[in-house]
Amino acid sequence: MQNGSEKHVWLTAVQCAERTGVTVRALRLYEQAGLIRPRRNGKNWRLYGTGEMARLTEILALKRLGLSLQRIADLMAGHATDLDLMLTIQTIALQGKLQRLQQSLAMVEALRAKTAAGTLLSVDDLVKLAKEMNMRDASMDSVAWRRYEQARPRTEKKIAPSLYADYAGFYLLDEHVFAITSRDGRLFARLTGQRELEIFAEDEDRFFYKAVQAQVTFVRDKDGAVSGLNLHQNGYEQAAQRVEAEVALAVEEVLAERVRNNQPVENSEALLRQMIEQHQRGEPDYESMMPALALASHEQSAAIQSELEELGSIREISFKCVDPEGWDVHDVTFDKGKLEFKFILASDGRFGGIFFRPVS
Structure with missing residues (x-):
């Protein structure tokens, strides 16, 4: 039997970042927000022990729920927050993923049952299976195939007007x-x-836009009720789960409040700076982007790098506004020019879209 407790282990900021998968910059942001208070040694280095690591685990878990640092601080301080809304959104998203996986699984099992009964699969069966698998595939070939499919001409068809109430x-x-x-x-x-x-x-259940190359397919559950939709655009399939009006209004109000307050996402300037500098070096971090953006960036990487390299180093980034769709807009001044950038983050923190254009 040992006397006393096990020797306490302290980690530096770099070691803590390596163990948790966050950046040292993120640790500093959490500290500035008052979420974590590392100890200091004689050289004034930050040190993280078991208590700080446990606290950091809580912070990261809450961030995965979509909470901002301010809301995490409020929650940890015992103040009211919109945690229930965030949990509702996460529940809906997970239910949507589960439903889509169940649909794919049901299709595969139905085809297996046919083959087990000695029935040959038809070409139509295999095409349907290929389309289902393609919807889940983010490879360049699959995206290219979907782009072709989404761009083909559509013919309008009359359906029973009573169906519109379902949608x-x-x-x-x-x-x-x-x-x-x-x-x-x-x-x-x-x-x-x-x-x-x-x-x-x-x-029935399949619609298309005339103004843009995009389509909407409504999804029904096993009881025949419309439970979601899929947006087909830019070679990708985005699923949306049906929600009650109260949830929809609450989600829109969160965005509306950010637009009204002209409040950029946390660390907006740093995120943009990092993205620009990565492209200038020819080393874009595709894992920090949603699949559609990652593919587009990959396809245009040489042109983007050339254009941004010619402008030289970043001299200043000035936040302009949050536009009505929730995109952060910045003016970026380089050694040899100026561009306006706008970007939006997905709920998991990855870049959902980014654009830039010259500033006159």
Whole structure:
């Protein structure tokens, strides 16, 4: 039997970052927000012990729920926060993923049952299976195939107007809301911060836009009720789960509040600076991007690097505003020019989109 407790282990900021998978910069941000208070040694180095590591684990878990640092601070201080809304959003997202996996599994099991019964699979069976697998595939070949499929001409078809009532409602797409409205025998779709556009029936549950190359497919559950939708655009399939009006309004209010307060995402300037410098070096971090953006960045990497390299080093980044769709907008001054950048983050913290253009 040993006397006393086990020797306490202290980690430096670099060691702590390596163990937890966060950056040293992130640790400093958590400290500045008052979320964690590392000890100091005689050389004034920050030290992280078991208590600090446990606290850090809590912070990271709450961030994965989509909470901002301010809301995490409020929660840890015992103040009221919108944790229930965040949990609701996460629940809906996970339910949507589970439903899509169950749909794929059901299709595969049905085909296995046919082969087990000695029935040969038809070409139509295999095509349906290939399409289902393609929807989950982010490879360049699959994305290219979906782009072709999404760009083909569509023919409008009349369907029973009574079906439109099935589709009308709210659908959660990441941190935005898809609002589907039926008026005068027509169907309209609006994504948070964007203008409303009419969508046209290609078949029951399948609609397409005329204004853009995109389609919407409504998904029904085993009881035949519409439970979600898939947005087909830019070679990708984005799933949105149907939600109650109260949840949709709460989600839209979170974004509206950020737009009203002109509040950029946390660490907005640092995130943008890092992204620009990575592209200038020809080393973009594709894991920090959503699949569609990662693919587009990969395809254009040489051109992006050339354009940004020519501008030289970053001299200043100035935040301008949060636009109505929730994108952070910055002016970036380089040694040899100036660009306006706008970007948006997905709920998991990855870049969902980024654009830049010259500033006159």
